[in-house]
Amino acid sequence: MTVRKVLQIGHPILAARANEVPIENIPTPEVQGWVDDLIDTMRDANGAGIAANQIGIPHRLFVIEVGNNPRYPYKPKVPLTVVINPTVRFLTEETFVSNEGCLSVPQMRGNVDRHVEIEVSYYDRDGQQQTHEIRGYSACTWQHEYDHLDGILFPHRVTDAQSFCSWDVFQEFQQEAYASHVKALVAKWGA
Numbered sequence: 384m385t386v387r388k389v390l391q392i393g394h395p396i397l398a399a400r401a402n403e404v405p406i407e408n409i410p411t412p413e414v415q416g417w418v419d420d421l422i423d424t425m426r427d428a429n430g431a432g433i434a435a436n437q438i439g440i441p442h443r444l445f446v447i448e449v450g451n452n453p454r455y456p457y458k459p460k461v462p463l464t465v466v467i468n469p470t471v472r473f474l475t476e477e478t479f480v481s482n483e484g485c486l487s488v489p490q491m492r493g494n495v496d497r498h499v500e501i502e503v504s505y506y507d508r509d510g511q512q513q514t515h516e517i518r519g520y521s522a523c524t525w526q527h528e529y530d531h532l533d534g535i536l537f538p539h540r541v542t543d544a545q546s547f548c549s550w551d552v553f554q555e556f557q558q559e560a561y562a563s564h565v566k567a568l569v570a571k572w573g574a
């Protein structure tokens with residue numbers, strides 16, 4: 384198990400567009416090791432997802448997993464998903480005001496607009512091509528991680544600068560209302 388250091392906003396590797404993983408390299412110990420380190424680091428930090436460039440690997444892959452997450456108690460569960468060389472397509476114009484945090488942006492949260500119906504295509508860790516439609520709140524998590532691969536962090540997308548707040552302030556003043564806002568979305572889409 385290798386828990387790696389998470390780079391913080393402003394680091395040049397986080398700010399750059401990450402490179403495609405050559406498909407033939409997916410089975411190699413190097414790429415499989417990256418996947419294992421991503422999973423270990425995400426779980427250690429109670430993240431809902433983590434992108435490779437957050438741990439200093441400048442390539443296009445990320446992992447997502449949501450169980451009983453103390454950082455995000457209102458998030459619907461998502462099984463462990465390994466995502467290599469993804470593309471994301473918006474299926475509709477409908478968006479949701481998503482309040483987000485990030486392991487690379489310590490202590491801060493803020494509101495961004497995310498699409499609620501997307502189609503994702505990617506390779507899994509076995510090198511199999513996958514295409515899925517993702518609807519509801521989990522679509523926000525996918526877009527957050529996908530943005531990392533293009534050097535975009537949630538503060539770059541914040542729509543209302545007044546929505547920036549600390550995690551403590553969010554929990555004290557906003558989390559209850561936000562959980563209801565999420566619950567309505569999850570009730571509509573079942574995820």
Ligand code: ZN
Binds near residue numbers: 484486487527531
């Ligand atoms: Zn992030």
